[in-house]
């Protein structure tokens with residue numbers, strides 16, 4: 123597609139597209155009187171360490187997601203750790219995880235003595251590449267962790283097919299994808315178990331909290347036994363008798379969490395989470411309308427595309443957490459993504475940067491980290507085969523700074539404001555010749 127030559131880019135002294143960034147489009151989380159009253163109610167009762175509000179939140183979360191069980195956590199990282207343990211991951215085992223994601227999807231496996239066998243991502247979805255999983259499965263592979271990255275649903279049919287063939291569990295990391303759908307079904311209701319962050323910046327914010335959800339009673343009970351000691355039926359001077367354990371093997375440890383963790387959610391967060399969940403669909407619908415308006419206005423331009431599923435597939439973005447665009451330098455004469463983003467920022471868009479999360483497989487923790495002080499990297503300390511991978515092994519993850527960029531995450535639908543933002547991106551695309559002619563400069567991050 124031919125693009126028209128625009129005015130001089132702001133990077134070279136032309137007029138900026140946006141003179142000011144309207145904070146009201148981005149304010150998050152949206153905290154109302156209802157949140158405040160709910161949190162105050164917990165404070166006034168002194169019920170921060172109880173479980174009554176959390177249990178109501180769990181029931182509502184499970185119903186919303188369409189799962190039988192949910193369990194609250196102080197954060198998403200702990201929900202992932204518990205899910206891994208519940209799925210049978212232990213010392214000497216392996217899990218498969220995309221390398222380009224937040225560390226919390228992978229690092230808890232090390233704390234269980236397991237190795238992480240990283241897989242590459244698909245450059246169009248930024249999620250784990252389903253074609254890069256099966257050949258990584260070995261005799262000790264216990265689980266595949268999938269991350270619906272930046273809200274984009276993973277290719278679950280293919281992933282579940284591989285997992286079922288090999289008897290491997292699938293853990294969905296839902297932290298980015300509250301409300302996202304895969305072929306009509308909610309993300310988080312597709313694998314064996316789901317774990318989610320509900321921290322303040324997420325599209326379902328509960329302060330600082332996490333949630334696990336599953337249909338499998340045994341997985342649920344293992345999570346309870348692992349870190350929710352007060353629900354295991356043990357004697358307690360501080361809590362009323364409470365027992366969510368029916369499995370006799372787990373019941374033997376009543377009163378003390380098997381993992382030695384204390385995974386109870388602070389009830390001020392549970393209270394906020396309940397209110398936020400109540401308003402979630404309405405707010406997510408407004409976000410979707412805003413984000414789709416932004417991308418619809420840029421449709422058809424060379425070099426950049428929306429990171430969203432195609433319409434009519436039944437797959438969709440939920441709350442659009444951490445939204446990105448896909449970048450294809452070859453359509454813009456080889457212009458680097460960093461330089462493109464620099465031009466967009468000069469037009470007044472402060473949040474446009476190349477890349478997303480850095481590839482984890484190159485991080486020293488997954489090469490030499492020795493969590494158990496054995497004088498040996500935990501990745502190989504328990505007799506695992508060596509699945510550590512060096513530079514060049516996962517080329518898409520390693521090129522993430524060239525294939526995608528962050529875009530503004532609009533929370534409110536204000537068409538004119540949103541269009542100004544889109545105009546800034548359009549101007550950088552249309553002005554790519556100016557950028558090429560003036561040569562590449564390293565964009566400060």
Ligand SMILES: Cc1ncc(COP(=O)(O)O)c(C=O)c1O
Pocket residue numbers: 197198199200223224226227269295297298318319320321331332
């Ligand atoms: C993909 C992913 N997984 C897990 C987590 C961990 O959640 P938390 O920060 O609540 O521990 C995050 C948090 O940002 C995340 O982005």
